Amino acid sequence: MRLVLAELTKIRTTSTWWIFGLVMVPLWGLAVLYNWGTTSLTSDIPADAEVPPDQAELLAVVGSDINVATTHYTSGQFLGVLLVMLLGAILVTNEFHHQTATNTFLVTPHRERVVLAKLAAGVLLGLGFWLLTTVLNLLVVPFVLRSLDVPVQLGEPAVWRAIGLNALAYALWAILGVGAGVLIRSQIGATLTLSIGYLIGSIGGSVAFALLTQFVADFFAKLEVIVPTTASQLMVAGTDLPGNPPRWVGAAVLIGYALITGAIGTLIMRRRDIS
Structure with missing residues (x-):
């Protein structure tokens, strides 16, 4: 527990966490507006429009x-988890940037404990x-939903399940960030590699699979x-979506990535020369 608190203190004593927090708020606002606009546009499609079955x-x-409702109550996830992943990576790269890694591992010789503390701190930040x-x-x-003539839906278990799984997504992306920071x-x-890889990978992956599906x-x-x-977007859907795997598959995929990244990061940190 002391190691986890130490890792959180390292972040708290820098401007990183609140800068990320300030960036998060406008990005969340843009996400709400995007979801609001997308829902409005799709609801305006005529019922007799020619659309494949x-x-x-x-x-x-x-x-x-x-x-x-679940889409709106989890607004901000797409760019939010990117910031969390970057913050997780910074938990590790800060040590090398400020040349404190050697001191950290001299104080705590068991490197896996340090990595686990960084993973736990990353999850808490996420x-x-x-x-x-x-x-x-x-x-x-709730105000957005009322403007769309949609019930608030806060009494629906599916909404709270989506919100809870959204928490899991944030935690898992933080673990991915810590693992990437080790690499x-x-x-x-x-920061550049993860940001570019995240955005291009997301768009490129969607386009590639759309083309493969069509042709x-x-x-x-x-x-x-x-x-x-x-995977992280699928797991927070309110219901299973036609043509897509069940929601639990999205959660399983993301958990798998987090476990693999965390394990690889721990092994590398144990073997790599720190000096």
Whole structure:
């Protein structure tokens, strides 16, 4: 526990955490506006519009009250988990940037304990950001839903399940960040690599699987869940979506990535020369 507190203190005594927090708020606001606008546009599609049957079924489910509600109550996840991942990486790269890694491992020779403390600190920071966006969503989203003529839905278990799984997503992305920070020691290098990889990977993965689904085979649509951002978005859906794997598959994929990244990071840190 003392090691975890020490890791949190390292972040608290720098400007990093509150800068990320200040950045998070406008990004969350943009996410709410995006979801609001997207829902408004899709609800305006005429019922007799010529849409392929499979897409019509998906649009109908996505546009259901419960899925509209869960989408809005988890607003901010896409860019929120990116910030959490970067913060997790900074927990590690800070040591090398400020040349404190040697002192850290002299004080605590068991390196795996240090890595576990960083993983725990990353999870706590991730949950802090989740709490921030969740409180904002609970305050603002009911007004957005009323403007869309959608019930507030706070009495629905599916909404609270989505909010809870959203917390899990934030925690798992923080673990991914810590693991990536071990692999990429440079703070600037890790920040740029993770940011570019996250955004390009998300967009590129969606485009690639869409093309494979259209020109090769339909089952590729279900394989898109291996893209981490797709997995984290799927797990917070209010219901299972037609043409997509069950929500638990998204959670399992993200947990798998976090476990692999955390394990690799721990092994590398144990063997790598720190000086």
